[in-house]
Amino acid sequence: MREAIGLSNSSMLSIKDLTYSFSDERPIFQKISLDVQPGEFVSVIGASGSGKSTLFKLITGLLEPDVGEIRIGQQDTKRRLGQVGYMxxxxxxxxxxxxxxxxxxxxxxxxxxxxxxxxxxxxxxACFGLADYENAYPNELSGGMKQRVAFLRTLVTGRDLLLLDEPFGALDSLTKRNMHSWLLGLWGELRKTVLFITHDLEEAILLSDRIYLLKGNGIQEIKVSLPRPRSSELIYQSDFMAMRKELEWLIQHER
Structure with missing residues (x-):
């Protein structure tokens, strides 16, 4: 565990003192800050309704904050639309x-x-294992293949920052495990910056450099100190299981 790092001029994504609410309701976020460095893989976790997808909409520019600053690279805070790849x-x-x-x-x-x-x-x-399916239609593909196509479509945007909103949430456990291995290898080659929403704690730990937990209307940062490269076998190791237990405790006591 560590305290939140300071915002950096070289950050791929910087959010400072963000507050947002729908209409006159209680704020979903209140003065939260986070920072993502180039090449990092950062996950966002939290209970349902904690605002994870809303946070992504704010980052993409589909929503505007009530208070605070969102900066993608050195882009002006008001010019975010089209600056990220979103899946x-x-x-x-x-x-x-x-x-x-x-x-x-x-x-x-x-x-x-x-x-x-x-x-x-x-x-x-070909790299995605889809060379024989370029003329196929979506109804001819498996769930994992559809997600690979969707991810490639996100990459084609050419953006360095990719926002992935529970991309494997609808997959069965075996397919999801295969997708984890696939994504770990691909991310290692691409060195794209990824912000990743998930409800799956094993997924968050396995894939991430850092994890942000949305709780109440605040945020907490967790450092994942497990060495890279990683494989799905890591989930059986004691350090991994201890981190999962810690995350479970934090979520249960988040309010």
Whole structure:
């Protein structure tokens, strides 16, 4: 455990003294601050209704804070739309578009020359184990394959900061375990900065450098000191189990 680190001029994401509420209701957040450095994998956990998805909407610019500052890199706090790659829990693949066409969608939205990007996208499809499925439709894919397509579509945005909102929450435990191994290997190669929402404590510990726990209308930071590279076998080790027990206690006593 450690105290929250100070905001840095080189941060990929800096949030300072954030307060937000819906209408005249009690604030969901009140003067919370967090910081994410380039190349970090940071998870956000908390009970249902603690505001995790709302926090993501604030970061993306879909919502504006009542008070406080949100800064992505050196971007002005009011110019956040389109500055991050965002992947929600549901894959949101368009059923009438093939895998390749779904992946190319962000380029079409930004009016980039998507046809010129196809060779590079095909290379990524091969890396993701999807080379034989570029002409398949979403209903022909497994749950894990759909999530890989959705993640590739997020990468195609070209953003260095990726917000992943419970991307594996709907998967069965075995598929989720395979996705953890896949994501750990991929993140190690890409060195993208990831902010990751999850209800799964094992998932948070296995994947993350740090974890932020939303509690009440505040926030607490937990350092994950387990060495990298990591594998799914880590969940059986005593240090891992001790950290899970600590997180469970913090969540149970969060209010």
């Amino acid at each position: 929600p829990q549901k894959d949101l693949l368009l059923p009438w578009r093939t895998v390749l066409d779904n992946v190319l969608l962000p380029l079409e939205v930004t009016k980039e020359k998507s046809q010129e990007k196809i060779p590079g996208v095909r290379e990524w499809l």
